[in-house]
Amino acid sequence: MAQLQNKHILLGITGGIAAYKAPDLVRRLREQGAEVRVVMTDSAKAFVTPLSLQAVSGFTVSDDLLDPTAEAAMGHIELARWADQIIIAPATANTIARIAHGFADDLLSTLVLASKAPVAIAPAMNQQMWAATAVQTNIETLLSRGVQMIGPGSGEQACGDVGYGRMSDPTEIVQALIDAPATKRQWQGKTFVITAGPTREAIDPVRYISNHSSGKMGYALAEAAARAGADVILVSGPTQLPTPNGVKRIDVATTEQMLNAVQQQLGHCDVFIGCAAVSDYRVAEVSSQKIKKEQNDQTPQLKLVQNPDILQHVASSKTPPFTVGFAAETENLKANALSKLERKQLQMIVANDVSQQGVGFNSDNNNALILSKDSEQSLPTMSKHDMAVAIIDAIAKRYFDNTAN
Numbered sequence: 001m002a003q004l005q006n007k008h009i010l011l012g013i014t015g016g017i018a019a020y021k022a023p024d025l026v027r028r029l030r031e032q033g034a035e036v037r038v039v040m041t042d043s044a045k046a047f048v049t050p051l052s053l054q055a056v057s058g059f060t061v062s063d064d065l066l067d068p069t070a071e072a073a074m075g076h077i078e079l080a081r082w083a084d085q086i087i088i089a090p091a092t093a094n095t096i097a098r099i100a101h102g103f104a105d106d107l108l109s110t111l112v113l114a115s116k117a118p119v120a121i122a123p124a125m126n127q128q129m130w131a132a133t134a135v136q137t138n139i140e141t142l143l144s145r146g147v148q149m150i151g152p153g154s155g156e157q158a159c160g161d162v163g164y165g166r167m168s169d170p171t172e173i174v175q176a177l178i179d180a181p182a183t184k185r186q187w188q189g190k191t192f193v194i195t196a197g198p199t200r201e202a203i204d205p206v207r208y209i210s211n212h213s214s215g216k217m218g219y220a221l222a223e224a225a226a227r228a229g230a231d232v233i234l235v236s237g238p239t240q241l242p243t244p245n246g247v248k249r250i251d252v253a254t255t256e257q258m259l260n261a262v263q264q265q266l267g268h269c270d271v272f273i274g275c276a277a278v279s280d281y282r283v284a285e286v287s288s289q290k291i292k293k294e295q296n297d298q299t300p301q302l303k304l305v306q307n308p309d310i311l312q313h314v315a316s317s318k319t320p321p322f323t324v325g326f327a328a329e330t331e332n333l334k335a336n337a338l339s340k341l342e343r344k345q346l347q348m349i350v351a352n353d354v355s356q357q358g359v360g361f362n363s364d365n366n367n368a369l370i371l372s373k374d375s376e377q378s379l380p381t382m383s384k385h386d387m388a389v390a391i392i393d394a395i396a397k398r399y400f401d402n403t404a405n
């Protein structure tokens with residue numbers, strides 16, 4: 001069976017001797033059902049011609065960021081959006097350094113920045129260069145951002161040296177892409193409902209009670225689940241974030257509205273993730289007019305009533321989905337999270353310490369403990385995007401084991 005059926009693969013070829021293997025790589029990707037478009041750097045053209053790549057891919061090769069004719073055919077932003085996967089093979093030390101440092105001075109490096117597609121690289125260089133600290137540091141940077149590393153292999157090199165630095169064979173590269181979690185799209189046919197962001201509880205027409213949630217964690221989860229093939233419904237409190245590709249978003253403001261929206265989606269929900277920072281309380285009587293300072297001799301007192309617990313509603317519904325909660329804690333992280341796991345009858349809880357600087361609310365990074373009844377996984381500080389992928393993977397391990405789907 002073709003395992004990359006209809007997958008849009010953007011192949012970046014850079015200037016190394018291993019570029020001669022690129023036409024074979026294109027052929028093998030197409031054998032697996034992928035549609036391949038090729039982008040070449042200038043130096044790649046010294047090793048293999050654009051015409052050969054055009055012949056094997058069936059599409060004109062793109063090579064210039066500033067070419068108006070090429071932009072009229074498929075502009076670089078369009079190409080970045082088109083890609084489901086970027087693979088750079090061979091990836092030279094120079095290209096690795098440039099993408100590690102966010103350069104955007106040629107078409108390939110710009111596409112890597114402009115695309116949300118997962119990036120894989122198949123490094124190819126002299127063994128001494130591969131071992132150089134600068135190269136290894138750049139590789140670590142890319143790995144920490146979730147870039148997939150394919151190879152390099154060890155053996156005799158074109159220059160006569162022996163060691164690591166040989167580009168993996170096209171068959172190995174294709175297999176590594178097939179095996180990558182992003183490619184597996186293991187959630188195809190399953191629906192995730194994910195809550196994100198804060199809720200807002202009105203005090204009067206101009207004031208409300210809320211919290212510092214930006215929605216970043218929940219949106220990253222929605223993006224990661226969609227990339228893994230799921231249909232994703234994101235029930236979002238007020239945020240400034242764009243909707244991730246392929247995700248259906250329902251905007252709400254209050255806890256009641258969030259609960260209603262979630263309940264309407266439960267009929268066809270396989271996995272529920274409660275990442276929203278939901279207000280536990282709302283104001284008992286919302287003033288219909290702005291509360292005036294001068295009308296009050298004394299400081300006004302707000303009477304609060306408890307809000308419904310959305311997560312608990314989902315977990316105790318008639319046919320509950322696989323239910324994952326978050327625990328935002330400032331002390332006793334594990335103990336408090338475990339108590340929520342049990343009290344709310346969850347399959348899994350992601351516990352984050354929101355008292356730490358640089359993680360948790362409104363930051364780009366997070367660290368967490370993923371807890372279930374019989375397992376514990378610690379996630380060190382990483383980007384919320386990487387954490388979202390790790391959480392979706394952890395859910396997959398339990399979900400597919402339990403349901404044998």
Ligand code: PMT
Nearest residue numbers: 213214215216217274277278309310311326327328361362
């Ligand atoms: O949005 P960001 O800026 O990226 O920040 C991410 C985050 C810190 C908000 C996120 O990682 C997180 O911890 N979300 C949960 C916040 C929270 O409300 O935690 P809690 O411990 O108070 O609630 C426990 C769980 O019950 C949560 O899954 C929450 O969604 C749910 N809950 C809480 C109250 C309520 N009335 N209904 C609920 O469903």
